[in-house]
Amino acid sequence: MSKTKIFFVSVVVIYAEIVASCGGKGNKWDRLLVNFPNRTPLPRTEDQALKEGWRNDASCDSQNPFYGNRYALGDDISTRLLFDSEGNLAGIQGTVTESDDLILSPTRPRPSAFVKDDHGHYLLTAYFTKKPQHICKKKPQRKGEDTLVIQTSDVRLCGKPRFMEIPLEEKKLDSKWVQGQCFRNMGVHYWYDISENMHCDQSYPVFLLYDPVTRRLKSFGWAALANLTSPMWEHPPIPFLSLFFKPPVPKCFLSRKVISTQHIYLTDPNQLICRK
Numbered sequence: 001m002s003k004t005k006i007f008f009v010s011v012v013v014i015y016a017e018i019v020a021s022c023g024g025k026g027n028k029w030d031r032l033l034v035n036f037p038n039r040t041p042l043p044r045t046e047d048q049a050l051k052e053g054w055r056n057d058a059s060c061d062s063q064n065p066f067y068g069n070r071y072a073l074g075d076d077i078s079t080r081l082l083f084d085s086e087g088n089l090a091g092i093q094g095t096v097t098e099s100d101d102l103i104l105s106p107t108r109p110r111p112s113a114f115v116k117d118d119h120g121h122y123l124l125t126a127y128f129t130k131k132p133q134h135i136c137k138k139k140p141q142r143k144g145e146d147t148l149v150i151q152t153s154d155v156r157l158c159g160k161p162r163f164m165e166i167p168l169e170e171k172k173l174d175s176k177w178v179q180g181q182c183f184r185n186m187g188v189h190y191w192y193d194i195s196e197n198m199h200c201d202q203s204y205p206v207f208l209l210y211d212p213v214t215r216r217l218k219s220f221g222w223a224a225l226a227n228l229t230s231p232m233w234e235h236p237p238i239p240f241l242s243l244f245f246k247p248p249v250p251k252c253f254l255s256r257k258v259i260s261t262q263h264i265y266l267t268d269p270n271q272l273i274c275r276k
Contacts (some may be wrong), residue, residue, distance in 0.1 A: 001198045003203070028147040029266035032089065033251075034079060034232050036263045037185065042079075046087035060085060060136035065115050065154040066093065066125050067135040075154040078230040080260065082127070094262060100226040102256070103201045110147045111204045112152035112162065115229035124127075124205050124222050125151040126264075132163065146266070148220060150206055156181070166208060170215040173208075180245045186263060187219060189244050199253035200225055207244075207264070212274050219272075221263040228260040235260060 033039040038244055043049040057080070058070040064112045068082030068090045078100075081092035096110035098120050114122040127149040129135065133260065146168060153162040165172055173190065180189030194203070210258035227235075241249050 020082055027200065030064075031091070031266065031268070033265040033269070034262055036234055039265065040232060040246070042081060042092075044089040046083040049081060049083070054081065056160075063156060065117050065121060065156055067127070067132045067155060069136075071149060076230050078228050079232045082125070084129075086136060089127060089136045090129055091127040092264060093126075094222040094224070096122040096124070096224050096226045096228065100224075100228050100260075102225045102227060102258070108199060108201050111202060113164075115151060121179050123151075124224075125225075126206075126220065127151065127163070129193050130165065133161065146217070150218065160217065166217060166220070170210045170217070177208065178246075180207075181243055183243055184274050185272050186214050187269075187271045187272045191223075191245065191272060194245075194250050196248040196251055198250050200250075200256070203252070207261075209272075211272060218267045219263060219269065220263045221261055223259065223261045225256060226260050227258050228262075231244045233260045233262050239269070 024154070032042045032044055034042060036195060042050070043052055043054065048067065051072075054071040054073050057072050057077075058064050060067075060069055066082070068084060069095065070080050070082055072080045077095045077097070080093045080095065081089065082093060085243035086088040096114075101122070102188065110122070112174070114124065117123055120172055128147055130147050132149060133155070148166040149162040150166065151161070152164055155161040176193045177190045178192070178194050180191055188211075189272045190208040190210065192206060198215075203223070203225060205222050205224050207221050207223055209221065210216060211218045236244070238256060238259070240245060240255060241253055
């Protein structure tokens with residue numbers, strides 16, 4: 001190999017290493033992991049879910065308040081997966097049961113991301129397609145670019161179902177999203193419509209995680225004022241909340257004894273390194 005070619009190859013290798021070290025590696029959403037710090041990989045196809053012991057507990061043929069064929073792992077309904085009619089991952093759903101709920105008598109309407117099912121549970125549903133209503137069709141819409149859509153209404157109700165599409169680029173976020181802290185292997189947190197003196201029963205149960213270098217959406221998660229005991233959920237110590245929020249931390253969060261969160265990773269979290 002000539003010196004010119006060797007030099008060119010060396011430059012390419014060095015450039016690739018620089019890109020990887022700056023967060024360029026792992027841009028594509030190529031996995032589904034939950035929990036921190038011990039991350040649990042979840043199946044991304046219906047066939048794989050069945051092999052791993054997940055069971056179908058709701059189907060496209062049923063009158064459900066959400067779209068998709070739903071699967072749970074054993075008796076744990078706190079984290080369930082949604083697959084389209086071709087068996088591909090279409091979404092993920094968190095569930096807060098009445099026994100988990102720590103806000104038993106809300107004085108204000110719950111945020112729209114809480115969708116109540118026929119069992120009195122609150123469902124938190126995210127889809128990885130721009131058109132969730134096509135999930136159950138014979139030929140569901142093929143997944144193009146990475147997409148995150150939060151369900152904000154019962155799809156059975158009259159009128160057009162409502163969803164919140166999350167922008168892939170941090171700069172396109174709605175002004176109601178409040179920037180929090182960057183945490184290593186998580187990313188830059190964003191919380192919706194928070195303030196120091198907000199009421200806990202109006203806390204939005206979704207947070208977003210952006211790459212601190214590329215400023216692109218890499219992960220997201222649920223945050224509920226509930227005591228979800230599943231190992232797929234986390235319970236950050238209340239004094240440590242300042243690691244995820246910029247001051248001031250909402251007082252109503254600091255007054256709680258327990259908060260349940262679930263980080264949902266869509267790329268390699270080890271690439272998310274915060275700048276000092």
